[in-house]
Structures are given as C-alpha cells and as structure tokens.
Amino acid sequence: MSSLEIRKIPFDFEGAPFIWNPEQPRFSVLMNQVGFLAIGFERYICKAFREAESRITDKRILTEAGLFREQEGLHASAHTKHAKALIKQHPGLQRALDRVLESYDQLYEKHSLDYHLAYTGGLEAIFTPFFKMVLDNRAVLFSGGDRRVTSLLLWHFCEEIEHRSSALMVYDHVVGNSWYRFKNARGFQAHTxxxxxxxxxxxxQNVPNVPSEAYEGDPFASVPRWDKYRSAMGILSSQLPWHDPAHQAIPNYYQEWVDQWAEGDDVTQIYGQHAS
Ligand SMILES: [Fe+2]
Ligand SMILES: [Fe+2]
Structure with a gap:
C-alpha cells in the first residue's frame, strides 16, 4: 500500500510580501523562484504521469503514480495561489509565470514520454538531499518569515520527502533504462x-524596492558548511543510475510535521511570524 496521503489545505496568501522573510532576503527570492518554477514543473509532471498510466501494468505502481500526481497537482495549485497574490501586487510578474508555463509546454511538445519521466525522476531525486538541508535549518531560514508562506513551503517540502521514491519507481517500471536518465541529467538541470x-x-524588472542583496550571494550563507557539503554530495549521488531514494536520510522535521497534521493543527500557519 502506498504511504502517500492527499492533503487539501486552504492556504491564503493575500498581501503576502515578495520578500516574505526580511531576515533572509536572498533565500526569500530563491524560494519565490522555486515556487514559480514548481507551478510549471508540477503541471508538466501531471501531464506526463497521466499519459504514462496506460503503460503501467502493476497495480501497486499505478496507485502510487495516481497519488503522486494528485500531490503534485495540489502543490501546483497552492503555489499558483501564492503567485497570484504576488502578481496582484506586482502585475508584471504575470509574464514570469507565463514564461515558465510556456517553457514546460514546449519541453512537453519537443520530447518523448520517456524523456519526461526521466526528467521528473531525475529532478525529484534531488529534492530529498536538498530539502533535508533546508528543513534541518528551518530555524535560521524560516523563523523570521511570514508564516503563510513558510507553511506553504514546509508542507510542500515534507510531501516531496514523502513521495521521494514515486517518480523513479514509475520511471523504472515504464522506461527502466537508468543510463538514459543519467545521460540526460545535465540537460534537465540546464533547463531548470x-x-x-x-x-x-x-x-x-517587475518588483520594485527589493534590496540588491536579495539577488546576490549564497542563499544558504547562514547554513553550516557541513550541511551544505552533505546536501551537495547527496544531490550528486542522486543522479547515479543505481540511486534509490528509499535509502536516503530524511529530516526529523518530516515526522514532526506529519504528527502536527495528524493532530489537526492548522498547517497553514505552522511556522514563522504572523503577518504584520
Ligand atoms: Fe511538489
Ligand atoms: Fe515531487
């Protein structure tokens, strides 16, 4: 049985500032990039995985693929809601979102389903070592942030950890050629x-009054060097043909978040500062 849970969460981002964590402006911009990119990527995933279903002959994998697609669809909707709240304040950002969507539509047209499943499997494999570093350092990265936005990101990253094996499981079943994924990994990363x-x-161009340090330097400057090194090594090894996400170290916060959710806590306001 799949362990993925579908959680429909009523986020609201009305008026959330572009620099949602004034203590971490560079990290705020990086996460806004992740959010805009996620909308395109996750719509792309949904399209590819819907198309892949007719090629899945194992019932267990078909169930996993469906739940994975549903989680990604919900992530895309929540990030769209956040993006729309930013666009309302900075209308020029609509073009940024349009360009991401257009780029993924073009990628979909240009390549085969095997390519899309490899792209998804390859990128999804990166998320566990990357988000472990982010979640392990949530105190420094998120505690000063607007809690509506931090809660969106923490939920999303926890579910990425939760479904860390899904995309590769489907890729291995439908395509099954690990070297093909390995060979194309640089291309996937170049696109993102x-x-x-x-x-x-x-x-x-479209958001005024953003301090220049929000666009310069290391977004993880306040994260311990060892954590960054471990994450970088994890990302590199996640692309190897024999990589299995099931064996990855996962952050303790994942279980903490799931427990809070199970207890009925308001996960739209789970971490960070109240909106001013
Ligand atoms: Fe996602
Ligand atoms: Fe994902």
Missing part, C-alpha cells in the same frame, strides 16, 4: 537553471 535565471531577471 535557465528558468531560474529568467525568473531572476523578471523579478528584478
């Missing part, structure tokens, strides 16, 4: 890097 750079430019 291009999107991140495009978003930086769009943000710079």
């Amino acid at each position: 890097r291009w999107l991140a750079e495009m978003l930086t430019e769009e943000f710079r």
